[in-house]
Amino acid sequence: MSIVLRIGLILVSLFTLIFITRKVRNAQIKLEDSIFWFCVAGLLLILSIFPQIFYAISDFAGIISPANLVFLLFIFILLILGFNLSVHLSQTDTKLKELTQQLAIEKFERYCNDQELQKAQEEENVEVVVETISISANTDKAGN
Amino acid sequence: MKTLLIIPAYNEEESLKKTVDSVLAKAPEVDFLIVNDGSRDGTVQVCRENHYPFLDLSTNLGLSGAFQAGLKYAFRHNYDCAIQFDADGQHSPEYIEELAQATKIYDIAIGSRFVDKKKPRSMRMLGNNLIELAIKITTGKIIKDPTSGMRAFNKRMIAYMANGLNFGPEPDTVSYLIKRANAKVVEVPIDVRERIAGESYLNPWRSFMYMLQMAISILFVQFFRKKIGGSAK
Numbered sequence: 001m002s003i004v005l006r007i008g009l010i011l012v013s014l015f016t017l018i019f020i021t022r023k024v025r026n027a028q029i030k031l032e033d034s035i036f037w038f039c040v041a042g043l044l045l046i047l048s049i050f051p052q053i054f055y056a057i058s059d060f061a062g063i064i065s066p067a068n069l070v071f072l073l074f075i076f077i078l079l080i081l082g083f084n085l086s087v088h089l090s091q092t093d094t095k096l097k098e099l100t101q102q103l104a105i106e107k108f109e110r111y112c113n114d115q116e117l118q119k120a121q122e123e124e125n126v127e128v129v130v131e132t133i134s135i136s137a138n139t140d141k142a143g144n
Numbered sequence: 145m146k147t148l149l150i151i152p153a154y155n156e157e158e159s160l161k162k163t164v165d166s167v168l169a170k171a172p173e174v175d176f177l178i179v180n181d182g183s184r185d186g187t188v189q190v191c192r193e194n195h196y197p198f199l200d201l202s203t204n205l206g207l208s209g210a211f212q213a214g215l216k217y218a219f220r221h222n223y224d225c226a227i228q229f230d231a232d233g234q235h236s237p238e239y240i241e242e243l244a245q246a247t248k249i250y251d252i253a254i255g256s257r258f259v260d261k262k263k264p265r266s267m268r269m270l271g272n273n274l275i276e277l278a279i280k281i282t283t284g285k286i287i288k289d290p291t292s293g294m295r296a297f298n299k300r301m302i303a304y305m306a307n308g309l310n311f312g313p314e315p316d317t318v319s320y321l322i323k324r325a326n327a328k329v330v331e332v333p334i335d336v337r338e339r340i341a342g343e344s345y346l347n348p349w350r351s352f353m354y355m356l357q358m359a360i361s362i363l364f365v366q367f368f369r370k371k372i373g374g375s376a377k
Contacts, residue, residue, distance in 0.1 A: 094309060097205050101213035104179070104199040105220065112197075 009048035017041040040077065147244045148223040149176035150214030152207055153231040157186040163233045164196055170237035174244070177217060178231070181210040208312025212305065219306035227296040228313050235294045239334045243296040246330050251301050252318060254287065255294030256331035267348070271355035275315050278362040283322045288331060290315035301327065304372060316361040325372040
């Protein structure tokens with residue numbers, strides 16, 4: 001591996017780490033979700049400083065080119081990540097659905113309650129009117 | 145017996161009034177509830193002007209989400225039976241009473257177009273046959289018209305479907321309920337009319353994808369779902 005490539009790799013993984021740290025600092029990603037990316041960035045950094053790890057493992061596992069091991073590892077990590085994201089999205093979707101349904105039902109129930117209240121109030125008003133009419137009729141009689 | 149007719153409506157301003165009026169004329173003793181699935185046309189206005197009871201979903205959830213909202217309402221207000229009914233005028237309200245009565249004995253009553261009639265030969269019926277076969281293989285029950293959109297559910301089914309995940313009003317749910325919740329299913333013969341207005345959701349490609357999804361779901365995915373248990377009355 002040429003020295004330029006190694007320096008390049010180390011720089012890129014350093015930048016990745018800095019980028020992720022900044023996102024967390026600026027509160028653009030939740031801490032729980034960032035832990036995964038911190039691990040990935042840390043792994044990237046370690047591997048770019050000590051690429052011998054890959055050589056040793058691929059030697060041990062009988063993989064001819066260490067590059068294949070790099071691809072295998074990261075494709076697997078991304079696959080797991082993709083599935084986790086799908087699960088997350090599904091859960092968020094469900095929550096959104098529940099919220100929408102709940103909101104619609106509450107809205108309708110409130111509307112029904114309002115209608116009933118209004119009806120009751122109107123009936124009360126009618127009774128009051130009837131009472132006042134009968135009272136005024138009585139006073140009229142008394143006056144006469 | 146309290147029966148709730150759930151009418152999911154997505155952009156159905158043209159046919160909704162006709163449909164509801166025919167329900168009011170033919171089945172006045174049944175409560176109905178329109179579920180506006182985030183329509184972008186005047187569906188809400190139609191409901192407001194005519195004082196129809198309706199749930200107003202703020203975003204479009206799709207048929208299963210809209211129907212489930214209706215089921216949740218049925219569950220909260222202790223209905224004995226919930227019936228799925230199309231807003232586009234395909235279903236006749238004459239059969240509501242029959243379906244509701246059937247849920248006294250059975251858990252699910254499906255309004256079936258092909259109880260004693262032959263199925264016409266078409267691509268869609270081929271898909272219908274495939275789903276019928278899939279349900280027969282997995283549950284041993286023969287349901288002639290699994291894709292019918294007019295189904296009635298009793299109280300036990302309402303409780304499951306209102307609160308669970310993955311209980312859309314589709315054939316795979318029916319097969320799941322038969323297999324894992326010992327649901328008893330009956331088919332009630334109905335006639336279906338052509339839709340009054342609006343455009344059908346199903347084009348050939350969507351129909352194909354729907355059939356494929358249902359077949360995979362019934363044959364494979366439902367096996368991994370948990371058993372609910374319970375038994376019919």
